[in-house]
Amino acid sequence: MNFGSSSSLFGWDRLDDSPDLSTVRRFFQALPAEKLLSALRNR
Secondary structure, eight states: OOOOOOOOSSOGGGSOSSOOHHHHHHHHHHSOHHHHHHHHHTO
């Protein structure tokens, strides 16, 4: 029996091995840092 190959639900093989700095910067800018920092300060 032969099963056809298909891509996975998420294309992990299509991701860059090492993203450029602008991608990393946008990722960190998108994080809700203020909420996290506030929670850490109030501990």
